[in-house]
Amino acid sequence: MPSLIAWLDASSEEQRRMRDIIRLFAERESRDELGLGQIRDAIADSLFPGTSTLLTRARYLLFVPWAYQKxxxxxxxxxxxxxxxRDIIHAVKDSGDYAGLLGMQAGEALKNLPSAIYWTMLxxxxxxxxxxxxRDDALRLDGMSTSGDGFGDTSGTRFHAWSTTLPSAPEGFPKSIADGFALQPDEAAWLRxxxxxxxxxxxxxxxxxxxxxxxxPAPWADAAALAVDGEAHELLADARAFSALMHGAQLLYNLLLAEEYxxxxxxxxxxxxEAFRDRLTRWSDDLPSMVNLTTWNLDALLARVELTRGSPVNLNSRRxxxxxxxxxxxxxxxxxxxxAAARAFMTRRERQHKGAQARLGNRARLASWGGSSGAGALVYRWPQVRGILLDIHDGLERTPEMTDA
Incomplete structure (x- = not known):
């Protein structure tokens, strides 16, 4: 990925920003090797509604409606x-601000267009x-007369598929996007x-x-996030506790894979x-500072997860x-x-969750093991969400000189 970034004439601060955005790709949410996805995603939905691990740059929330309006x-x-x-791909590449660009490698052959990925958040x-x-409705109905007289209507009453307060597209869009993903102050304020x-x-x-x-690296490691109050503060504490609890399971699972490998x-x-033994030791040392297993109410969190989902958590995942x-x-x-009890417990869980695709005890599948299978702690889309938020804050802080540059 670093080869995709133009480093020439970049200040140290610009390089730091570039590296941070690159990490959006390197820090994808931990793979769901043990069947935690329903709980993880419901917590993430409560913390960061409307987001997903595929969303990386805030200005796509404007690019898509601008393209559809046009x-x-x-x-x-x-x-x-x-x-x-597809024109957006070339225009953003030409701007020089293209970290997080969909189609950076595939170009016009890109299969999943931004509209498909960002539609839920829109x-x-x-x-x-x-x-x-x-998406078809938005294209077909936008601008249609609501009087039933078609586009010959002179009353001025038209259907708007998009918010009527949406900022205007920059001149030359989508063939030219001089600022790339950098939000203008009014755009950032509108998204905020x-x-x-x-x-x-x-x-x-x-x-x-x-x-x-x-x-x-995680919302509970961020001073601004820790300052939140009310129900969001309680949910953040539960999210941290659940991540800490289950990280031990993720590490033990990978230790078993490493030993069999x-x-x-x-x-x-x-x-x-040896590396996973060391990580388990560090996790064991840190766990008491992150969650008290005797007082933390896991069942209350699971009830909140089911309320968010609108359906029960998979019974085997709950167990x-x-x-x-x-x-x-x-x-x-x-x-x-x-x-022995923990090892047997983890082996049973993998077989229950994956069936014939389980790696433990399967020499053929172990051969392709890459050294880590979902070993990263759950952070609930934080790298992606943080990137979108920083785009908005950067836009809010842009000065007229930066805008005119």
């Missing part, structure tokens, strides 16, 4: 919208005027207000006002079992997280790496 006024709106979205934040509209209106009381709304730290004679990786909590409470964490 296309809807043309004879073949679907084809033109497709072309305009709906959630009222950028799309009616959340029930599909959408978040404040539609996600009031959430950590996301709090951080739309209070700038997060660019280097923070080495026992099978594979040596492409250098002593991975897994409860069983892991109970195992730690009974056996402790000091000798977890060599605990």
């Amino acid at each position: 296309a809807s006024r043309r004879p073949n709106p679907a084809a033109d919208a497709d072309r305009f979205e 709906r959630h934040y009222g950028i799309l005027a009616d959340a029930s509209l599909s 207000d959408r978040i404040l209106d539609e996600a009031a009381g959430s950590l996301f709304a709090h951080l739309a006002v209070e700038r997060p730290t660019a280097e923070s 080495q026992d099978a004679g594979y040596d492409r990786l250098s002593d991975p079992s 897994f997280v409860r069983g892991w909590r109970d195992l730690l409470a009974e056996h402790g964490t000091d000798a977890l790496a060599d605990s």
Whole structure:
């Protein structure tokens, strides 16, 4: 990825910003190797409504409606919208500010266009005027007369697929986007207000006002995030506790994989079992400072997760997280790496969750193990969300001199 960034004439601060955005790709949310996805995603939805791990740059929330507005006024709106979205790839590349660009490598062969990826967030934040509209609906209906007389209507009453307060597209869009992903102050303020209106009381709304730290690895490691109050503060504490609890399970699972990998004679990786033993030891030392297993109410968190989801958590996933909590409470964490009970528990869980795709006990699947399978702690889309928030704050802080440069 670093080869995709133009480093020439970049200040140290610009280089730091570039590296931070690059990390959006390197720090993807931990893979769901143990069936935690339903709980993880519901917590993330509560902390950062409308987001996903695929969303990286805030200005896409304007690029898409601008492209669709322009296309809807043309004879073949679907084809033109497709072309305009692909024009954005070249225009942003030419701007020099292209970290997070969809289609950076694929170019016009890009299969999943920004509209497909960002549509849910456009709906959630009222950028799309009616959340029930599909992409086809937005193209077909935008600008249509509401009187039934078609485009010959002179009353001026037209259907608006997009928010009527949407900032105007820059001159030359989509063929030319001089500022790339850099938001203008009015654009940033408008997106901030959408978040404040539609996600009031959430950590996301709090951080739309209070700038997060660019280097923070998790929301609970960010001073601005920790300053949130009310229900969002309680949810952040629960999110941290759940991440800390389940990180031990993720590390033990990878330790078992590492040991079987080495026992099978594979040596492409250098002593991975020792590395995971060290990580388990550090996790055990840190766990008491992150969660008190005897007082923390896991069941209350699971109830909140089900309320967010609108449906029950998978029964086996619920049993897994409860069983892991109970195992730690009974056996402790000091000798977890060599605990027969913990090892058997983790082996059963993988087989239950993956069936024939389980790696433990499967020599053929171990051969392709890359050294880490979902070993990263859960951070609930933080790298992606932080990038979007920093785009907004950078835009709010732009000066006229920066805008005119």
